[in-house]
Amino acid sequence: MNRSFLSQYGAEIGTLAIEHLWLTGAAMLFAAAIAIPAGIWLTRSPRWAKPVIGITNVLQTIPSLAMFGFLLPLPWLGERAARIAIIALTAYALLPILRNTYAGIRSIDPTLIEVARAIGLTNRQRLFKIELPLAASFIFAGLRTATVTCIGIATIAAAVGAGGLGELIFRGVASVDNRLVLAGAVPAALLALIADGALGLLEKRFKVPAPESARP
Template sequence: MSEILNVIIDRWPNIVDATWQHIVLSIVALFWAIVLAVPTGILLTRFRKLATPVLGFISVLQTIPSLALLGFMIPLFGIGATPAVIAMVVYALLPIARNTYTGILDVDPALLEAARGMGMTKGQMLRMVELPLARSVIFAGIRTATVMTIGVATLASFIGAGGLGDLILRGIAMVDTGIILAGAVPAAILAILFDMLLAWTDWRITPKGLRIQNRT
């Protein structure tokens, strides 16, 4: 234990820099995953015949091993942050798109019928009824994608994107458990903190009445 603490103290500046790189990579990838996956999930609820093939294709992409996917990116985008972010986005698409699709489909048809009776357009129904009611399911997908993204980001160092994976690789090369843990422990803590932050955000934006219902 003392050895690990000494490594953390000695390499504190490197750990801080690597953690910051890891956070930036994860946030950028998660942002683009949300931008792509949420509209995709919404569109699939409008064209349901496409849902199975589209979600199936995204599922197949996710089954590609992380290192292999990063390797495929090198001939197309070179090395560095860009191919790493693209690979991370690919892995984050499925839980967000699938939860968006499922969450909107699970909205009570009676509520949609009532909204139509009030004269709402399809766009208004989406913004004011479907997305608010599906929000918790969508957030669950985003939380899952966040944890996966932070985990995949540790492999970004294989293609020169930096992050906490650099410390892990250095520790493996030196057969030094302390350095490995100096990269692995902050990555695990980041995943937990991001998940807690998203859970808190979801709770904060949930109306009080729905909070009580969710507890019961």
């Protein structure tokens, strides 16, 4: 991409990158708000773990274009392409967050849980003081995977008119212009790398050791 190309498309690339971030950010907020509480609930009701995780597995296997196509005819959703994109991206982000939240809490040494009960911690205290801090690395790993996945799949959202960097990719493919393809693909890849790195830093910042009183 030369200077004249960047001067011609630079502003559009910036606008589409912001749209891309908005779609991905909204989807990740919804996915985390659903999957983290659901993962916690599954640790309390493990008999539901296989069917619930199985359903999210099925959602993950649906091709992205097919997912957008399924949502288009639905009332309310089909009226705005951004809604379709956010719902589809949320569905794709559920599995890694849900599975990692469940696996992280389930992997905690049962001895720590017994000690927490013995010293009189309530279920809520046990969750926030022991289980979530110890499972934080698992949960953040799920968030990182889901975020990178969403940023990649969000490029397909342009197929239903939801905007984002995928618009440049589709236009480049249609006009056989590799510069337009790269103008959409390279910023999307950079966004994924930046998001992954930022969540990695947050993982290190919020990883809290087990409380002294809860250690055997």
